Amino acid sequence: MQKGDPRLIRAWTMYDWANSAYSLTITSAIFPIYFAAITTMGGKDQVLVTYGLPAASLQSYTLSLGFLLVAAVAPLLSGIADHRGNKKNYLKFFCYLGAISCGGLFFFTYANLWVGLVLFMLASIGFSGSLIFYDAYLPEIAEPKDHDRVSAKGYAMGYVGSVILLVINLLMVMKPQFFGIPDREGLPARLSFLTVGIWWAGWAQITFRSLPDSKAPKEDTVNVLTVGYRELRRVWLQMLSLKRLRRFLTAFFVFNMGVQTVMYLAVTYAKQEIKEPDGSSIADSGLIISILVIQLVAAVGAMLFVRLSRRFGNIAALIIGLVIWMGICLAAYRIQATNEFYILAAFVGLVMGGTQAISRSTYAKLLPKTDDHASFFSFYDVSFYLATVLGTLAFGMVNQLTGDIRNTIVVIGSFFVLGALLLLRVPREERIAPVV
Numbered sequence: 001m002q003k004g005d006p007r008l009i010r011a012w013t014m015y016d017w018a019n020s021a022y023s024l025t026i027t028s029a030i031f032p033i034y035f036a037a038i039t040t041m042g043g044k045d046q047v048l049v050t051y052g053l054p055a056a057s058l059q060s061y062t063l064s065l066g067f068l069l070v071a072a073v074a075p076l077l078s079g080i081a082d083h084r085g086n087k088k089n090y091l092k093f094f095c096y097l098g099a100i101s102c103g104g105l106f107f108f109t110y111a112n113l114w115v116g117l118v119l120f121m122l123a124s125i126g127f128s129g130s131l132i133f134y135d136a137y138l139p140e141i142a143e144p145k146d147h148d149r150v151s152a153k154g155y156a157m158g159y160v161g162s163v164i165l166l167v168i169n170l171l172m173v174m175k176p177q178f179f180g181i182p183d184r185e186g187l188p189a190r191l192s193f194l195t196v197g198i199w200w201a202g203w204a205q206i207t208f209r210s211l212p213d214s215k216a217p218k219e220d221t222v223n224v225l226t227v228g229y230r231e232l233r234r235v236w237l238q239m240l241s242l243k244r245l246r247r248f249l250t251a252f253f254v255f256n257m258g259v260q261t262v263m264y265l266a267v268t269y270a271k272q273e274i275k276e277p278d279g280s281s282i283a284d285s286g287l288i289i290s291i292l293v294i295q296l297v298a299a300v301g302a303m304l305f306v307r308l309s310r311r312f313g314n315i316a317a318l319i320i321g322l323v324i325w326m327g328i329c330l331a332a333y334r335i336q337a338t339n340e341f342y343i344l345a346a347f348v349g350l351v352m353g354g355t356q357a358i359s360r361s362t363y364a365k366l367l368p369k370t371d372d373h374a375s376f377f378s379f380y381d382v383s384f385y386l387a388t389v390l391g392t393l394a395f396g397m398v399n400q401l402t403g404d405i406r407n408t409i410v411v412i413g414s415f416f417v418l419g420a421l422l423l424l425r426v427p428r429e430e431r432i433a434p435v436v
Helices: 006-026 030-038 046-051 055-084 087-107 110-135 144-174 187-210 224-240 243-273 284-312 314-334 338-366 373-402 405-423
Strands: none
Touching: 006 030, 006 087, 006 110, 006 144, 006 187, 030 055, 030 144, 030 187, 030 243, 046 055, 055 087, 055 110, 055 243, 055 373, 087 110, 087 187, 087 373, 110 373, 144 187, 144 284, 144 338, 224 243, 224 373, 243 284, 243 314, 243 338, 243 373, 243 405, 284 314, 284 338, 314 338, 314 405, 338 373, 373 405
16 A cells, blocks of 8 residues: 555545545435424424423434444454554445445334334444444555645535435425335335445445555454454553643543534524525425535535645644534524525635645644554544534433423534634654654
């Protein structure tokens, strides 16, 4: 594997192209709308009537559980993968788990609510678990000076690819007759879930063919759990001596709670709070327009923040992004009209693409010289997913306890404020300790 090989980098970014269809169609666009439709009857929330909690909270709790399970097992698996040199096998496993689960959502109706939610959770596990091993390739395929550019290119590919599939899915849902699909029992939406699984697993083959196969294990052993724990402990002890890495990871954990909550639950919020001129809730078509705006602008935002990082440095670029996030929260708390919401969506896309791309590349830059990339990135991704767990959990609890979903904006905004303050504590320089 040659660092900086353009063909290898393109193949690596194709996994962003492949899996982002899940994060757009399943978590952000069609699934939340479909879930709201099948859990509402006669204007009443059937989940609230039957189980005593809002459907929006149940959806957020399901996501939280999925990410929590990944956070629990991923570090151990990454330690085993580093020891055995087979992180591509784990990448494949989680990819296929997610893709098959998305396909299984074809059978999701209110009659089998809990089966559908389990598949929804497994899809999130497949998505998040695969990213740990995918992200770990970044320091192996690109030089440190190119980490920002390559990471941003991956995110940009993901945003563009997911929009292409979403447009196809929207045509299926809004004009099913063009495809000869009967418009009953949510069939067009359920077919879109199936296409996500096919898209994800299909495009991922380009990545799988190009990334290197397994390396020889560091030593022969049969006790993989012991090996995984030992590898994980060794990396953890090394991280404790790296002040910049440790402090950045703490800041990332906090502000990412806000980023991921917005990413996963913005549609749920808008469905309840944003109004059309006649006073009705925002139409599904309006939600889709806002999602498309976010995705397309996010691709531009990812590349824009590369320029900011070159001019001001990665930490400063992230702080700029968090200040914009704070302004977005202030605006989101007061707006109700659809035209204002579309403008806000553009700003969300701008900073969402930028902060995610620069966060990943900043972490890669701060790593010491090591071969244990999966183990090191497991700490990054565990922070990522625990942040998602706590963020979505906070969203669900605030909504449930206060009865006003608008109050969740206050909590999300506080994550960005605290995250920016913690970034200010990241030292500019550090002597990197050698691997032992």
